[in-house]
Structure formats: C-alpha cells, structure tokens
Amino acid sequence: MGAVGQSVPRKETWEKVTGRTKYIDDNPRPGLLHAQIAVSPHAHAKILSIDTSDAWKIPGVRAVITGQYYPILTGSPLADRPPIAIDKVRYYGEPIALVVAEQEYMAEMAALQIKAEYELLPVVHSPSEAYQKDAPLIHEHLAEYKRHEEVYPEAGTNIANRTKIRKGNRQEGWNKSVHAIEVHVTVPQSDHAAMEMRCSIAEILPGGKTIIHSASQSPYVIRRAISQSFQIPLHNVVVHTPLVGGSFGGKSAIQIEYLAYLASRAVGGKAVKLVNSRELDMISSPVHIGLDATIKLGCTHEGTIAAAEILYLYDGGAYADRGAVMSRAGAVDCTGPYRIDNVYCDSLCMYTNHPYSTSFRGFGHPELTFAMERAMDLLADQVNMDPLEFRFHNAIGPGDTTPTQTLLDRSNIGDLPMCIAKLKTVIHWDDRPILEIDGHLIKVKGVCCFWKTSNTPTDAGAGAVVIFNPDGSVNLLCGAVEIGQGTRTALTQILAERLRMDDRMIAISTEVNTETDPQHWKTVASRSTFLVGNAILKAADDAIEQLKNIASIVLECSPIELDVGGGRVFFKNRSDSGIEVAKIANGYKFPSGNTIGGQVIGRGSYAMRNLTLLDPETGKGNPGPEWTVGAQAVEVELNTRDYTYKIVMAATVIDAGKVINPEFARSQITGAMSMGLSFASREAFLFDNKGVILNSQLRTYKLIRYGEQPEYRVDFIETPHLEAPYGLRGIGEHGLIGMPAALANSLSTAVGVGLNQLPLTPESIWRTVHDSV
Amino acid sequence: MPSYDTALYPMEFHVNGERRTIRVRAADTLLYILRDNLGLTGSKSGCDNGDCGTCTILVNGLPQKSCLMLGVEAFGQHITTIEGLVNSPVQEAFVQKQAFQCGYCTPGFIMNCHGLLNVHPDANEETIRVWLESNICRCMSYEEIHKAVKAVFTGSRKS
Numbered sequence: 001m002g003a004v005g006q007s008v009p010r011k012e013t014w015e016k017v018t019g020r021t022k023y024i025d026d027n028p029r030p031g032l033l034h035a036q037i038a039v040s041p042h043a044h045a046k047i048l049s050i051d052t053s054d055a056w057k058i059p060g061v062r063a064v065i066t067g068q069y070y071p072i073l074t075g076s077p078l079a080d081r082p083p084i085a086i087d088k089v090r091y092y093g094e095p096i097a098l099v100v101a102e103q104e105y106m107a108e109m110a111a112l113q114i115k116a117e118y119e120l121l122p123v124v125h126s127p128s129e130a131y132q133k134d135a136p137l138i139h140e141h142l143a144e145y146k147r148h149e150e151v152y153p154e155a156g157t158n159i160a161n162r163t164k165i166r167k168g169n170r171q172e173g174w175n176k177s178v179h180a181i182e183v184h185v186t187v188p189q190s191d192h193a194a195m196e197m198r199c200s201i202a203e204i205l206p207g208g209k210t211i212i213h214s215a216s217q218s219p220y221v222i223r224r225a226i227s228q229s230f231q232i233p234l235h236n237v238v239v240h241t242p243l244v245g246g247s248f249g250g251k252s253a254i255q256i257e258y259l260a261y262l263a264s265r266a267v268g269g270k271a272v273k274l275v276n277s278r279e280l281d282m283i284s285s286p287v288h289i290g291l292d293a294t295i296k297l298g299c300t301h302e303g304t305i306a307a308a309e310i311l312y313l314y315d316g317g318a319y320a321d322r323g324a325v326m327s328r329a330g331a332v333d334c335t336g337p338y339r340i341d342n343v344y345c346d347s348l349c350m351y352t353n354h355p356y357s358t359s360f361r362g363f364g365h366p367e368l369t370f371a372m373e374r375a376m377d378l379l380a381d382q383v384n385m386d387p388l389e390f391r392f393h394n395a396i397g398p399g400d401t402t403p404t405q406t407l408l409d410r411s412n413i414g415d416l417p418m419c420i421a422k423l424k425t426v427i428h429w430d431d432r433p434i435l436e437i438d439g440h441l442i443k444v445k446g447v448c449c450f451w452k453t454s455n456t457p458t459d460a461g462a463g464a465v466v467i468f469n470p471d472g473s474v475n476l477l478c479g480a481v482e483i484g485q486g487t488r489t490a491l492t493q494i495l496a497e498r499l500r501m502d503d504r505m506i507a508i509s510t511e512v513n514t515e516t517d518p519q520h521w522k523t524v525a526s527r528s529t530f531l532v533g534n535a536i537l538k539a540a541d542d543a544i545e546q547l548k549n550i551a552s553i554v555l556e557c558s559p560i561e562l563d564v565g566g567g568r569v570f571f572k573n574r575s576d577s578g579i580e581v582a583k584i585a586n587g588y589k590f591p592s593g594n595t596i597g598g599q600v601i602g603r604g605s606y607a608m609r610n611l612t613l614l615d616p617e618t619g620k621g622n623p624g625p626e627w628t629v630g631a632q633a634v635e636v637e638l639n640t641r642d643y644t645y646k647i648v649m650a651a652t653v654i655d656a657g658k659v660i661n662p663e664f665a666r667s668q669i670t671g672a673m674s675m676g677l678s679f680a681s682r683e684a685f686l687f688d689n690k691g692v693i694l695n696s697q698l699r700t701y702k703l704i705r706y707g708e709q710p711e712y713r714v715d716f717i718e719t720p721h722l723e724a725p726y727g728l729r730g731i732g733e734h735g736l737i738g739m740p741a742a743l744a745n746s747l748s749t750a751v752g753v754g755l756n757q758l759p760l761t762p763e764s765i766w767r768t769v770h771d772s773v
Numbered sequence: 774m775p776s777y778d779t780a781l782y783p784m785e786f787h788v789n790g791e792r793r794t795i796r797v798r799a800a801d802t803l804l805y806i807l808r809d810n811l812g813l814t815g816s817k818s819g820c821d822n823g824d825c826g827t828c829t830i831l832v833n834g835l836p837q838k839s840c841l842m843l844g845v846e847a848f849g850q851h852i853t854t855i856e857g858l859v860n861s862p863v864q865e866a867f868v869q870k871q872a873f874q875c876g877y878c879t880p881g882f883i884m885n886c887h888g889l890l891n892v893h894p895d896a897n898e899e900t901i902r903v904w905l906e907s908n909i910c911r912c913m914s915y916e917e918i919h920k921a922v923k924a925v926f927t928g929s930r931k932s
Contacts, residue, residue, distance in 0.1 A: 009871055016876035017864040017883060019815020019855030026814035059779065105800070109777060195819045195827055195877040195911050245817070245877030246911050278820040484875025484912045663871055667913060671874060674914035698824035698909065707902035709915040 003496035003503040004726050007663035011489045012243065012482070012510055021510075023245050024199045024215040025275055032201070033062060035263040035274040036107035038097040038114040039284055040089035043353040043691025044138070045118035047087055047096065054113035055099055060106035063266035064114070066097045070262055072229055074254070076221075077149035078160060080139060081319040081356070083258035089118070090138055090318035091355050092692050093283030100263045100272055123691040127313035127350035128292045130158035138318065138351040149457065150613050151324050158351040160316050161324035163331035165345035165403045165619040173307025173342025177298025180307075181378040185371040185756040187740070188684040189290040189315055189354055193703060196245025197276040198285050202260035204269030208232060212260065213240045217252040217481055218522040223514050225254045226261055239514040244483040248675065249359030251483070252524045253286045253321055279696045286358035287685070289323055290315030291330075293371035303383045305394050310334050310345035312368060317356035324349045326357070326364035328614070329455040332623045333365060334403050336372040337416050337451035338394040343403045345619075353691045359524060361733045365452045366676060366740055373448035373741035374756055377748065387745070388429055391449050391631070392420045402627070405620045411722040414629040414655025414729060416449060418717050423447065423631040423653040426713050434750065437637065443648065445635045446746025450737040453624030454525040454730060461607030462528075463518025464535035466495065466543045468600040472567050472582035473505045478536065479512050479520030480528040485732055486664040487528045493660055494533045494725050498540035500565030501581075518605065526730025529660065530625070531606060533725035538604025550584040550597040609723065626721040628729040630654035632738035634677070635710075638750045643762040643769070645747065647677055650739065651713040657721045657729030669735035670712045676739025678704035684759050786847045788813070789857025797844045804828045804839035806847075807854060815855035815880045819909070826908030829881040829888075830854050836888035836904075855880035862925050863887045872921035874912035882908050886922055896926055 015021040038055075052064040067086035073079040084095045097114045101107035122136040129135055135158055139145075143155035151161050174180075201213040210232055214222055219239040227234045244251060256274050263272040276285060291314050298307040312330045316323030331347035360366075380390035395416040396402070398409050406412075423429070427445060435443040465477040476495055482488045488508050496503035512520075520532055548559040551569035555562070555578065563572045570578025579588075587597040614621035635649040650673050659665045682702045686694040695701040714735075720727025740758055747765060748755045753772045755765060781796040788811060795810050802821070807813040807830070816839055819827035823841040830839045831853040858864060863886045866872070873879040882905070889896055889904045896904070901922055910918060 007871075009868070012876070013868055013871070016873050016879050017867045018858070019813075019880045021876050022814070023817075023877065025818075026808075028809050028812060028814070058777075105798075193911055195825065195875070195909065196817070197819075244875065246875040248911070278822065278824075484873075484877075486874070667871065667874060667917060670914035670916055671912050675911070697822055698820050699822060703909055703911065704915075705909060706905040706915045706918065708906075709919065712914055712916055 003493040004660055006493065007661055008489065008493060008503055010486055011492065011508060022242055023196055024213055024242055033100050033102065033267060033270055033272045034104040034107045035098055035100050035260065035272050036111040037095040037259065037280065037284065038111040039280065040085065040092060040094045040096050042089055042118055042120060043092045043123045044121040045089050046121060047085060047089060048117040048119055050097060051115040052097060054115065055110040058106055058110040058113060060102035061099060061110045062102065063100040064097060064110065065262060065266050069266065073145065074225065074229055074258055075319055075321055077147060077151040077324050078153060078320040079146040079148065083262060091353055093355060094318065095259065095284060098259055098263055100267050123353045124158065125352065125687065125691060126292060127290065127315045127352055130350040130352050131313055138353065152616060159348050160320040160351055161327050161349040163328040163347045163614065163619060164617060165331050165334055165343055166617065167403055167405055168342035170307065170309065170342055170344045174298055176300055176306035178301050179379060179382045180296065180298040181375060181382055182294065182296045183371065183375045183378055183756060185293045185374055187291040187367045187370055187758045189317065189357065190288045190679050190683040190685060191282050191701065192248045192250030192288055192360060194246030194248060194250055197278060197281040198251060198256050199273065199275040200256045200260040201271060201273045202264040203271040204264050206269065209236045209238065211238050212257055214257050215244050215251055216241050217247050217483060217524055218254065219481065219512050219514050220479060220519050221522055222254055222257050226257065229258065230261065241481050241512045243510045244481055247483045248361045249524065250286065252522055253358035255285055278698060282696045282701065283355055283693050286321055287317065287355045288360035289326055289357035289364065289367065291367035291371065293368065295371050295375040297375045297379050299379055299383060303385050303390055303393055305338055305340045307342045308335050308340050312347040314349045314364065315352055315354060315357060316349040317352055317354040319356035320349060321356050322359045323357040325455065326359065330364040330368045331619055332404050332455060333451060333453065334368060336369060337396045337449050337629050339396045339400045345403065361672060361675065362737045363455065363525065363733065365450065365737045369448065369450050369737050370740040370744060370758065373738065374744060374754065377745045378754065388420055388424055388447050392417055395420060403619065404614060404623055406622050410719065412626045414627065414657065415717055415719045416629040419629060419631040419653040419655055420449065422715055422717065423633060423651060426653060426715055427633045427651045440639050440641045441637055442640060442750055443635060443637050444746045444750040445633055446742045446744065446749060447631065447633045448738040448741040448745060449631045450734065451627045451629045452734060452737060453627045454527050455623050456521065456525055456527060456608060458611035458613065459607055460521040460527070460531065461605060462520040462531040462535045463605040464532060464539040465518055466539040466602035468543065468585035470582065470586045472580065472585050473507065476506055476508045477517050478532045479517045480532045481512050481523040482510060483523060485668060486661060487523065490529055490660045490664060491532055491536055495536050495540055498537055499544065501567060526732035529728060530724050530730060534606035535604045537725055538606060539602040542604055543600050543602025546600045546602065547581060547584060550588050551579050553596055554579055554584065554588050625723055626729055628655060628731060628734050630734060632742050634739065634742040634746045636746045636750060638747065643765040647710040649711045649713065650677060652735050653715045653717065654731060654734055655717040655719050655729060656731050657724060658718055658727040659716050660726065660728055665716065665731060666714050668732055669714045672733060672735030673712060673739050674704055674709065676736035677743060680740035680743045680758055680760060682759050682761060782845065784845055784848050786849060787851045789853060799845060801844045802840050803842040803844045803847050806844040807839060813854045813856050817877055817880060826885060827878050827881040829884040829908065831884060831888050834888065834891045836885045855884055858883070858887060861887050863890065866921040866924045870917050870921040870924065872917040878908060878910045882910065882918060886925065890925060901926065
C-alpha cells in the first residue's frame, strides 16, 4: 500500500549485480553476420569515386554497398541525410560504405580496404561561421528536402531551422531599461558517451516481416522510420529493445538502424548485426549539440528585467536531425525562468561540417541556460544586486506569460521563488562571496536557475495494458524503455498505488516489443512517467471497473457499492465483507461450475492535451504541458596561481511536483548534475583546422571519474501538476541544465573575469584571464 | 588494427572454478573469448582500449581489463568473471545502496571492488579512489557507488 513516494528497488536489481542482464549485444547467435562501416576522413568533400574491389578480396565478405545501393534521404523533422553518403560528405566520420562479413574482424578488415577519391571543399567550423553571408553552402538542395514536422529551413543558406519569438515591444523594453549588458558565449559540441555503444540487428523474413533489435530510446519511431523509408506496413516491422546501457538522448536518433536494415537487405534478409566501436560511436553517430549565443539584457533601476534580445546559433552539425527541434526548444524557453515583457529572439539550427547533433539530456536548455545565466550574473552585478536576490526578484510564476505567450498558473509552472529561497539555506549563501582558505586557495559559490518544458509533438501519447493473473498478480505492458532511469519500476509503483496493491505483485518485462506492447511516443523529454503513467491510471481504472462488475454479481450488489484494494474487492461501508481478487481475476467460477466474466485486462491510453504549434512569425503557442523549475549552485576551490580547481559542492532544489521514488529521484538529479559538471569542466570535441576530430577515445576525451565527485545537496519542492499522475513533473534531465552556468558563475567570480566559453579547463581560464589584461 | 589470421589454436584455462578447453584466434582478446566463446556476457565492452573498465575481471584474484589481454595470455590462468561471484559482499552493498542505474558499468565496478577487497581488505579512502578511478560510470554521480564501497570496507574492518 502507498507505493508512490517509496524508494522501492529496481525490478531488475539482482540481474544487474550478477552480470545476468541482457543488453542488445549479449546474445551470441550462430550464423549472425556482422556489418562494419567505412567512414569519411574529410569534413567536407565531393566524392569522386569509391573503389570496393579490395574489400571484396577479404575472406568471409558477403556484401559491400555504398550510398547508391539504396539512395534515400532520412531524418526527422527534415529529411536531409542519406544513411550512407551520396555524392558528398559533410562531416569527418560520415559513413561512405558498408561491409557485411561472416565475422566482426573480417568486416572490420574489409572496411579498411575501401578506397575513395575526394575533391576537398571549404570547411565550415562553427555555427557563427555558417551564419556569415558568404559561408560555403553545406546543403545545396535544402529547398527540396521533405519536411516531416514543423521546421523552417532557409534555402541558399546554412540555416536548417529558424524559430522567432516576438513578445511585447523591443523598443519599449529598451526605453525602460537603465542598465544593459551584452554577453557572447560558446558551447562546443561534445559526446553523450553512454557506456554501451549503439548497436542494431536487422533481419528481413521471406514474407516481408522485418525484425529490428536496437539499443534505442525510440523503438516505435524506428518502426515508423523503417516502415516509411522501405515501404513496409507498420505491423510488419517489429522492434525489440532490451535494457539500454545508458543513452542520454543519443539513442533517440535513428541512425544505425537504417544501416543494419540495408546490410540485411544486401545479403538477402539474413540477420546482420552492426555495433559501433567507441571511436565510431563518438564521431560517426550523432553527438551533443553546441551553441554560439549573443544575449542583450536590460533592466530598470529597481532591477526588473525589461528587455531581452537574443540570438541562439545552435551547432546542428552536418544534418538537422533533432538539432532543428532543439533550436525551437531553445526559442520556447529562451529567457530562462524570468518574467520579461519584451522578448525578441531568433533561435537557429545551423549546418556546420561537424558531426550532426541529436537530442542530449536537457534538449537545448543546458546551452541556453549557460548563456542566459551568465547574462543574469553580469546584469545583477551592474545593478549591484545579490545574484540570488536578482533572480528571486525576476522569477516567473503564475499570472506571468512565457516567451511563447503561454499563460502560467499554479499547475503548469513549479514554484521557483520557493526553490531559490530553499537553495539559499541549503548552500549557506550568506557566507559568500569569496572565502580565502589557505594561501592561493579560494572558495567561491555560483548560482543559477533553470526551467524546461517538453516540446513534444502536439499528439505525443502512450498506451498501457494491465493483465490480471489467476493468483491476483498483475503484468504491466507498456512501451517505456528502461535506460537506467528506473521508469519501468516507477510505473509499477504508480499502478500499485492506483490498484492499492503490493508493488511486488506487479511484473513488468525488461524488454519493449512493438508487436505486443502498446505504443509509447519515445522515452525522451522526461515525459515517459507522465505519458505512460497517465495511460496506466486509465488502464487501472478500466481493470478496477471490470473487477467490480464481476464481484457485484457474486456479491449480489451494485458495482458502485464496491471498492478494490489489498487484493480484495469489498463493500465500501463494510470493508470486512467482499471477495479476493484472485477468485475473480480470470472470471468467477460458481460452485456449480458455471463461470462468469473472463480474464481481467485493463487498457488505457493518453495523449498530450491542448498543445499547439508555434506561430512562425511570433512564436505564440503552447509548447508543453508544464514547466519544471529549479535553482542550482556550485562551489569551487580555486588555486589562483594555476587556475586548477576542485568542485567541492553542487546543489539543486527542484520542484518535482511529486516524488514517486525518492531514491531514484535523487539519483537522477545527482547523475545529471555529474554529467553537467563533466561536460562543463572538460568535455568537448577537439577539431583541427580541417574539421578532423582529434579526441575520439575515452583516453583523450575525458569524463569525470570516481573520486572527483563533489558533495551533492538535493532538495525537492512539490507543487503538483494537476494533469500528471499524482502531480509529478519531469525531472530526468533537469539536474544537468544549470550545472555549466553555476560552475561558470562561480569561477568567473573567483577570477574576476567573465568565463563565457566551455569547457572550463584550467588552461582555458588562464587564457581568458590573460587575454583580458 | 584487426588481424588477417583466421587460424584457431587450442587453449585451456580455468573460468569461475571450471576447467575450460577452447579454440581461439591468436588475435582474440580475453574479453571477446569470454563473451563469444563462453557466453559470459556479464563482462562488457565499453572502449576496447583499457579506458573505461566495464570489462574488468579477475586474473588469479587481481583485477584486469579483459579487453587489454589476449585470450592466449590466459592459458593456465584462473579467471573470475561477474558470473563467478557468489555472495560477494560487494554485490549486496550495490543492491542495498542501489549503486547502479543502467547497470552496464556495474559488473566492472563490482569486479574491481571485489579484487580490492581480496588484496587490501583494509583499504583506506585514498586506496579505494586510486583503484576505482579506472572505471567510468556515466549515469550516476559516483555518490551511490562510493556509499556502497564504503559499506563494504567498513563492514570488513568490523569482521
């Protein structure tokens, strides 16, 4: 009883500590063929010719194909990407050919034998460069690309998407402003670096049925993409997704699934596996988006922000993919969680000759928050206000409108002032600003706020089926993917709460199978517990009604007199009188043998409500069901001689609406904070002047390691979102969003110079400090 | 660089207490052999370059990244994989502290930690840090793993 709010352990706990968990690549299968890709050594070039003859000479090779084998364009919202390059390559690491062989090492040897001739083209190195009028064009046929969703590419430029926000009156805002600042920031592209590399297995059966196994956040989108690209009816594409070894947005894109399908097709439909090496996972598959931003912010004497003028140039890389949608998300929440009447923002997804970008935890928000929160600190400083006080003063809330002019109320936005107030206590803010510890060591705190709504398609939805077993236990079927976040366990808690039964009596598989599990849009945007959870509540209510109906016949009463809980159906006014669920879960058998009812199977589905597309000229519209808000802080200990530093404390106060599983919730927040601190402090792809990535290994691309973790302080506020199960809000991404900003704000205060470029390595801090004098 | 040699050689070693005789390519890594020849898929591939620690196993009781060792080097050695751990206090501690999310790095962390327990049952914080920094967890903040490891080493000191 009371499963919601309890720290129940993950359903798959013991499998995970005994090595018995089966991830996608853990099922050796005799006869399985292996694919490997050959990739471009150039960032931008015309393909003159590809010679595959030497590859064919390797023993065990069964097929070698190039982009001409099946020339299609894929990608959503904009179909701009051939799965294997055709005519030209647009990034270092782009697939140019694919080999299928008997063994993995044979495929690998053959791929190395593929030779291509290129004519080099000028390389576009950054979104700012791509934005220049005379920049080399990366997509010459931009106007002809098919559009699957709301997207506004500008032909003849490198702009894959532009979203405009026009709220209030720009001039009026500036007229009211006494103080003004301008800030430029740069966030480079980096990698998701999930520990499990992307992997897909495809098989085409003689009748046309296509089976894809994939480590993915989007099994139902894979099904749709394969169906659309290769003209197979949806029901004939079956996608299996087992437990996923981390993803962070990176496994929501559809990339190697196309390649695995083509590989299988090239060998007559036999099962073929394609697994990325770490190096290819980093450079060939899609990456974490970058951003160049310019923000102008003005406020009154009293410190009330009156004007925001914003240009976000997201580094979408060579293909638009979800970068186009992320740039829209960046526009939707462009100001951060502040009440600003006059907002003028252009948020663009730029093509560059970098690897292409896809969803990354925070979906465009960590990057814009870094820009906006640097601006907030600068403006607070100019008005001479305490940075937290300044944020509190401008915090958005019920009665205010967002940049998309959505009216906020107590349900669709969390309580930011409360988060800020609590953060102040949690981090002992009054001890600021700078504490000298010992000689050259100083301790400094930096703060920031964040918000995020989900930017899903307006019809995103999910289904759920609740099946009762003869002993009264329950199987839950749904399409949410377990990527480590604990969603599938949390969903059984939601079901247990509604059915008022022991959550240990509810089973859920580890795998999602599109053939048997009801559809779920995708496991992204911190929306699975919301969408699937709502579907589960409906399915539970449906099952409860069925149980009451059967019981009412046995108990000779009306169903409305009955209640369900504790494994029984009982009279509301006489709870000791009733019948066990186990006796009616598969129908009730009277002593005569006559049976009524049948297996109790509850079904439910839910889709987003009242979301609208944005007006292309003003951005007006309703982008998401609610905004999660929070306040964060980082404390660093900096050596003022060499700019090395230690992150000693990091804190988050977040309005979670309702915490379903406290242990999971804290772990989601701290895990996301760690990822944010890692990319803010050290992660970035290093490109040479030809656009070649120099650090494509975990030896040279550094991640935060054991022992470097600061002290984490996490606290929750619970302001219910009335549309969500038990009032919950999304929290899967949010711990990450403000970490780069809070780190930069603490270090900027420490060195007395604005640090507006990630990652914040001691060397980059030294350079900034020395450039400024 | 992959090798062109397709010849197979017989080899014999002890895995999780059992004597195994198999045929391997000279170029196969121990990780590959454990997973593909013996079906012991608890050891994971995360980089095949010794950078991430997901493939950590024990060789004669000491942690070793199995992607950095050729299969033939294991000839005659005693190998323990995560499947061979029985009632390790490390596993129990990881369960109690829920010290995993996606679980992909978990076998490597547990094997490394179990190896440390074999060698330094009284390891202090610094020794624990030096050993465990060879493994990467991307989901979590290391806070939970730290708690689990601390529970193991505090427990062993008491007993």
